[in-house]
Amino acid sequence: MSMLKEIQKSLFKKKATVLYPFKEREKVHIPEGLRGKIVFDREKCTGCLLCSRFCPSGACEIVVDEKGKRPIFHLELCLFCAQCQEVCPKGAIKLTEEFELAAFDKKAFTIR
Amino acid sequence: MQKEELRSEDKKSSYELFFDIPVGPQHPALKEPAFFKFKVEGERVIGVDADVSYNHRGIEKALEQRNYIQNIYLIERICGICNVAHTLCYAQAVEQIHGKEIPPRANYIRLMIEELARIHSHTLWLGVAAHEIGFDTLFMYVWRDREVVMDLIEMLTGNRVTTAINTIGGVRRDVSDEAKYKVKKGMDILEERLKYYKKVAINDPTINARCSGVGILKPRDAIKLCAVGPTLRASGIKNDVRADDPYALHDEVPFNVITYDTMDVLARVLVRVDETLESVNMVRYCVDHMPSGEVKIKLPLSPPIGESVSRVEAPRGELIHYARSNGTNKPERYKVRTPTFENIPSVCEMLTSKNGYEVNIADIPITLASIDPCFSCTARMEFRDVSKGKTWIWSLEELKAHCKKKGI
């Protein structure tokens, strides 16, 4: 019974639910510095391999191409801990605030 | 043949006075896999048999195969809700081997995030407990207001749940002045709402009917069965790692250890609500008194040879981590003792009727929930033969027999 006043109030209050994916998308507040999708700047990379050494989940695979050893990021394995961003000496790796990463194609999860 | 035997056994048991009610591994009252077999007579629970080893993930072995930095992110996945407590405990253990102190600002940020996580965990628990007794309105309201603290954690650390803020040698992110202002505003909202929920918990007749006098754990039993955390404090015993063995500047930030002496589920509700209010004040203190300076010191990847134990008061109780280093960049042995595992004997005690203390089937969910169980960290060991691809679990007797055979 002690919540009677509260539920009466909520009859006239705005609902707390955000109708996220279909409507009111703009209401989802994304703070600065959210750890989301990885962006990799291939030009800055020097091939020091620190990212792959510290990646806890093995999401950072090393391949050899014309420039030498370079990482490929597999988002399906990624934990979004931002450790790679922290250790990268050249600042080539950055975690953006993009968080809607669902895709039909597995290729969309590979960042080169 | 076997099936028929089983069926005839079932038919026989349906005429008996007692029968078993299985709660788990899949049951609406449990959010994680555990199995409790209740022997009941009508509505009355007579005995309970617990099996909590359903989800062994081999975390301790995995920790030995990754380096110290990678382990931070593995260790926070032991438990999603108390991830801050786990990383804090891990970072402290490793720093202890290094023998280095971290800067005071880092300690303040650690403490602040830890207390924010405690608010998040306790409000989550309050909602779950309301749901267990069928009070869905309270559940919805509490979880709505919990969003405030989730948003603050997201703003400060970059993620809602897995914060990844603690690292070896400090914290990974600094707190800006704007963020401090937002935290203080959020704390004001939370304080008002939590005081309201405390009033509801004390005054509502149905909550009182369902929670008071249920799940009694006497102080003597609590100590004998090694209860920890809010479960122990609700039995009237003043025990809190933050006060008894202060870490991360808990000796500088003032707070009260909350105890209630009614020993029942309502006491556990009130202990948690009051603790959340204490945490709100601690976060405010941290914001006001945060010193300036570095937030991180650089430590080498490989600590020297040594071992250490560190204790943290996680939202569910005392958490102990043990680390042994052999000088390489991977720990030689790592051991985690989680609070839920310690509380299992106590919850079995609470759920057994004896000497005029009656437990009903209806009391099972709320009593189980009252220790704030997190069963994913309770599976302690299993055996695996890699060559045969076989996995099995030994009971204590089987293990003893095996040791005797091998002469260990």
Place this chain on the structure above:
Amino acid sequence: MYPLLELLQILIFPGILFAIFLAFIYEWLDRKIYAKFQNRVGPLYTGPMGILQPFADFVKLLAKEDIVPNDVDKPLFNILPIFALTLSLTGFLALPIISLKGIISFNGDLIFLIVLMTLICIVVIYAGVSSSNRFSTVGAERAALQLLGYEIPMMLSVVSVGIMANSMWIYEIVSIQSNTFWFLIGPGILGFAIFIICGQAELERIPFDIPEAETEIVAGWLTEFSGRKFALFRLTRNVELLYLSGLAVTLFLGGPSGPIILGLEPILYPIYFLIKTLFVLFLLTTLRALFARLRIDQMVNFSWKYLIPIAILHILFVRVIF
């Protein structure tokens, strides 16, 4: 009366089809108001404002696999859902909606309605026992205990109305109320309160959802029912919700009567009926949002210590006045 018209009345309006249609709408409203109380949005996407959600749930359940476990009492297990739905629909036919008389109307039909309500609860007990599941058995046991708790005060409150109108015929009760402009709401308000509380228990809704307490005994007596059978039981619950709020309106709030423009009764009566039942539904939903689930011993205790003495006193009071 013309037999064809009567058949149409029973089958379509205000009979079975209308009842089922209204039951879906009322479930939607119940969910929507409950959500509003909890600051949520409730069903949203199926149809405008989610109005088709209960219907969609029903159709989905009809399409699901219907599992009959090996050890159940098969004849009982198969027939009970149909039996329950039939009982609740029959009860609905006796309620006056388009005129002051229900489709089924005879002297003493109030007793018939009471029997129907108890029979639905007996079906629930049978359903639990026939499932031969441990949770179902506990649920059935609780349903039986709960029946002992709420049935007596409910009957007493219904009988108090009979005493006030000096009749056990719904037609007479309603017409007396319409002539004297709902005189029952004054002295009958206590009876109305008791009826609403017991109705909540009959419908197995919070705080009396003890026989199907989700977190305690999975789904109680409903545990083993799946697919079509579960759909029918859900529909039964919805029709029963409608039926109980309709009965409360008929007995305490003057049924379909209200200010009348001559010649427009067949249109105005259902509208009044709907408005009044919506009010009762709102009350029922408010009760549901306000409480935690009680334990079965507490429920029976509450009923025998408070509800039944109050109901008896109420009867005495009514007998003295009328």
